[in-house]
Amino acid sequence: xxxxxxxxxxxxxxxxTAAPLIALALTLASGTVLFGALGQNPILALHTFFIRPxxxxxxxxxxxxxxxxxxxxAVGLAIGFxxxxxxxxxxxxxxxxxxxxxxxxxxxxxAEGPWLxxxxxxxxxxxxxxxxxxxxxxxxxxxxxxxLTSLMLSYVAIQLLGYLVHGPWRDPEGYxxxxxxxxxxxxxxxxxxxxxxxxxxxxxxxxxxGLGWLLLSRSFAGFQIKVxxxxxxxxxxxxxxxxxxxxxxxLIGGGLAGIAGLGEVxxxxxxxxxxxxxxxxxxxxxxxxLGRLHPFGVLLASLLLALLFxxxxxxxxxxxxxxxxxxxxxGLLLFFVLACDVFVRYRxxxxxxxxxxxx
Amino acid sequence: xxxxxxxxVAILVATLRAGTPLVFAALGELVTEKSGVLNLGIEGxxxxxxxxxxxxxxxxxxxxxxxxxxxxxxxxxxxxxxxLTLTLLTNQVATGxxxxxxxxxxxxxxxxxxxxxxxxxxxPLAVPFLGEIPVLGPLLFRHDPLVYLxxxxxxxVAWFLARTRAGLVLRAVGESHEAAHAIGxxxxxxxxxxxxxxxxxxxxxxxxxxxxxxxxxxxNMTAGRGWIALALVVFATWRPARVLLGAYLFGGITxxxxxxxxxxxxxxxxxxxxxxxxxxxxxxVLISRDATRIRLNAPAALGKPFHPDA
Numbered sequence: 102x103x104x105x106x107x108x109x110x111x112x113x114x115x116x117x118t119a120a121p122l123i124a125l126a127l128t129l130a131s132g133t134v135l136f137g138a139l140g141q142n143p144i145l146a147l148h149t150f151f152i153r154p155x156x157x158x159x160x161x162x163x164x165x166x167x168x169x170x171x172x173x174x175a176v177g178l179a180i181g182f183x184x185x186x187x188x189x190x191x192x193x194x195x196x197x198x199x200x201x202x203x204x205x206x207x208x209x210x211x212a213e214g215p216w217l218x219x220x221x222x223x224x225x226x227x228x229x230x231x232x233x234x235x236x237x238x239x240x241x242x243x244x245x246x247x248x249l250t251s252l253m254l255s256y257v258a259i260q261l262l263g264y265l266v267h268g269p270w271r272d273p274e275g276y277x278x279x280x281x282x283x284x285x286x287x288x289x290x291x292x293x294x295x296x297x298x299x300x301x302x303x304x305x306x307x308x309x310x311g312l313g314w315l316l317l318s319r320s321f322a323g324f325q326i327k328v329x330x331x332x333x334x335x336x337x338x339x340x341x342x343x344x345x346x347x348x349x350x351x352l353i354g355g356g357l358a359g360i361a362g363l364g365e366v367x368x369x370x371x372x373x374x375x376x377x378x379x380x381x382x383x384x385x386x387x388x389x390x391l392g393r394l395h396p397f398g399v400l401l402a403s404l405l406l407a408l409l410f411x412x413x414x415x416x417x418x419x420x421x422x423x424x425x426x427x428x429x430x431x432g433l434l435l436f437f438v439l440a441c442d443v444f445v446r447y448r449x450x451x452x453x454x455x456x457x458x459x460x
Numbered sequence: 461x462x463x464x465x466x467x468x469v470a471i472l473v474a475t476l477r478a479g480t481p482l483v484f485a486a487l488g489e490l491v492t493e494k495s496g497v498l499n500l501g502i503e504g505x506x507x508x509x510x511x512x513x514x515x516x517x518x519x520x521x522x523x524x525x526x527x528x529x530x531x532x533x534x535x536x537x538x539x540x541x542x543x544l545t546l547t548l549l550t551n552q553v554a555t556g557x558x559x560x561x562x563x564x565x566x567x568x569x570x571x572x573x574x575x576x577x578x579x580x581x582x583x584p585l586a587v588p589f590l591g592e593i594p595v596l597g598p599l600l601f602r603h604d605p606l607v608y609l610x611x612x613x614x615x616x617v618a619w620f621l622a623r624t625r626a627g628l629v630l631r632a633v634g635e636s637h638e639a640a641h642a643i644g645x646x647x648x649x650x651x652x653x654x655x656x657x658x659x660x661x662x663x664x665x666x667x668x669x670x671x672x673x674x675x676x677x678x679x680n681m682t683a684g685r686g687w688i689a690l691a692l693v694v695f696a697t698w699r700p701a702r703v704l705l706g707a708y709l710f711g712g713i714t715x716x717x718x719x720x721x722x723x724x725x726x727x728x729x730x731x732x733x734x735x736x737x738x739x740x741x742x743x744x745v746l747i748s749r750d751a752t753r754i755r756l757n758a759p760a761a762l763g764k765p766f767h768p769d770a
Contacts, residue, residue, distance in 0.1 A: 104547060106548075106549065106767065108767070187553055189557060239741070239744075239745055243745045243748055243749045244748040244749065244751045244754065245741070245744045245745045245748040245749075246691075246694060246744060246748065248500065248553070249687060249690060249691045249694075249740065249741075249744055250741050250744060250745075252684075252687050253684070253687065253691075253737040253738075253740050253741050254737075254741070256683075256684050256734070256737045257734045257737050257738060260730045260731070260733045260734045260737075261730070261734070263730040264728045264730035264731055267728070267730060268728055268730075383561060384561075386554075386557055386561075387558075387561065390554055423568075423569055423572045425565055425568035425569035425572060425679075426565075426569060427565070428561065428562075428564055428565020428566070428568060428569065429562070429565040429566050429569050430565070431561055431562075431565060432504075432558060432559075432561045432562025432563070432564075432565050432566065433562065435554075435557070435558035435561060435562070436540070436544065436555075436558050436562065439544060439548075439550040439551065439554055439555055439558060440544055440548050440550060442550060443548040443549060443550065446549075447549070
């Protein structure tokens with residue numbers, strides 16, 4: 102074979118940190134080529150994509166607003182992926198959180214009090230958790246593949262949201278637009294910084310990152326998750342239950358995604374409409390891998406993915422390029438992240454193996 | 461023909477058309493999985509195929525060129541998946557997800573200028589005399605060529621896997637790559653071919669949607685059909701004939717939903733749109749409940765990377 106991989110005796114620590122950076126550099130290089138091919142000045146395009154959206158305080162606050170739901174979802178997913186539990190339905194769990202939390206705001210419209218917002222956060226988390234509990238139940242009780250069930254449930258949740266905002270929950274004074282009425286003042290997350298939209302959901306995301314780190318690195322449950330993920334046989338000998346890890350992963354992942362959804366509707370949106378999320382739940386999968394399934398890494402990765410969302414909008418606004426570029430960059434980035442991982446575990450050699458050395 | 465019979469025939473014909481892309485995609489994935497590779501990127505490959513086929517049809521004016529181009533495009537992106545998972549040994553689940561995310565983004569980007577462009581899609585065959593027979597004519601002899609192709613491919617795949625030596629080798633690689641390697645079969649090369657077949661079939665499935673079923677290009681037009689195809693492979697317990705049954709079942713559910721609405725029942729289109737996804741979950745649960753049956757039928761090396769020196 103023209104390309105061979107020699108396993109390293111020990112995974113390279115240096116490359117473990119460097120791999121995501123190499124992946125990012127490769128993505129940037131591809132972006133330069135892509136913009137060049139589109140007939141754009143690559144330097145100007147890259148500047149518009151990566152620098153311009155965050156060259157002001159307002160831009161930075163927008164970055165934090167977009168990173169918050171990503172980090173919330175991705176921390177939960179990373180915990181599951183560590184345990185080899187493939188929850189890819191964060192988008193649906195996020196949507197259910199938005200529906201449950203937002204529904205509460207609508208139910209108590211005109212009768213609010215300071216008690217409403219905490220209840221909404223709770224309802225959002227529980228809604229996401231309940232939606233995550235379905236694939237967990239189907240997996241542990243009926244052995245159904247969690248990748249497929251969690252994803253199918255995302256489609257169901259999005260249709261349910263569409264049904265609600267087109268039908269029973271539509272704003273009676275909204276000229277038939279498919280959206281609910283605007284939430285009352287006390288059903289909105291407080292704004293932290295004047296003249297920006299920076300809301301308290303960002304704090305919730307930071308708390309989630311901290312708790313996620315505590316769980317994975319400092320708790321017995323986290324240890325069980327990691328052992329079940331890395332060495333299922335050893336976990337079975339130790340008596341760690343795989344079912345418990347599945348449940349734990351889905352409840353945590355679903356709950357955090359639900360809070361992320363609530364943060365969107367009670368934060369920047371202030372109402373429910375058919376597109377609560379521009380794909381945060383799916384982009385969170387990329388965050389989880391880019392952040393090496395570590396909560397702090399996930400936080401950094403969320404900031405980067407948030408920048409991709411903002412950069413796409415900036416390109417559309419200033420250079421009239423399509424928003425879909427964000428999706429292309431997301432896919433490329435994940436490809437490169439996965440491919441760069443190979444250098445951590447293997448040495449890459451070119452050319453054929455020397456004859457006689459092969460076992 | 462009485463109106464009831466006419467409606468029934470219309471439902472059956474529409475079911476066939478709704479099921480055909482699922483047949484293509486699921487057959488491709490079945491062969492890929494039989495070689496021991498789990499490719500979760502069907503949704504992305506279908507979208508790439510759909511947009512590539514559509515653009516080629518617009519440019520050439522010939523939907524057959526579109527179909528060929530869609531298959532080429534599907535094969536090309538599947539090679540990307542193959543390079544990552546088979547040569548660079550990346551995690552197959554994660555790489556498949558990446559392929560889907562990439563496919564959704566790239567197809568939306570490339571197809572931007574083609575939204576709403578009208579095309580002359582692939583036309584149904586007009587078989588003389590046979591097509592005129594009431595009931596049987598529309599049911600059997602008035603489909604587009606790809607419907608017949610899907611049935612022929614199904615038979616070919618079933619025969620290949622069960623009756624040929626090459627099919628046996630493919631299955632051996634999927635059951636135990638170490639054993640196949642020890643005997644001297646080129647495990648990686650065989651898996652590359654299986655992945656490429658899966659890519660071509662996904663491209664074909666996408667082309668069916670954009671050239672026959674709709675026929676137009678809209679962003680994200682597969683709407684989860686790639687994932688349903690993945691579920692179908694499990695539902696079929698990796699047997700080609702059952703793929704057909706499952707695909708038409710799902711096609712039927714979609715179509716019956718539409719007819720319920722057309723018949724004037726008060727049902728939200730959003731709630732009806734949930735049906736195929738809920739049905740997928742239901743059949744997955746019913747099939748997977750028997751863990752032994754899944755274990756006996758699933759390729760033993762499914763999803764496991766192969767490194768000759770490891």
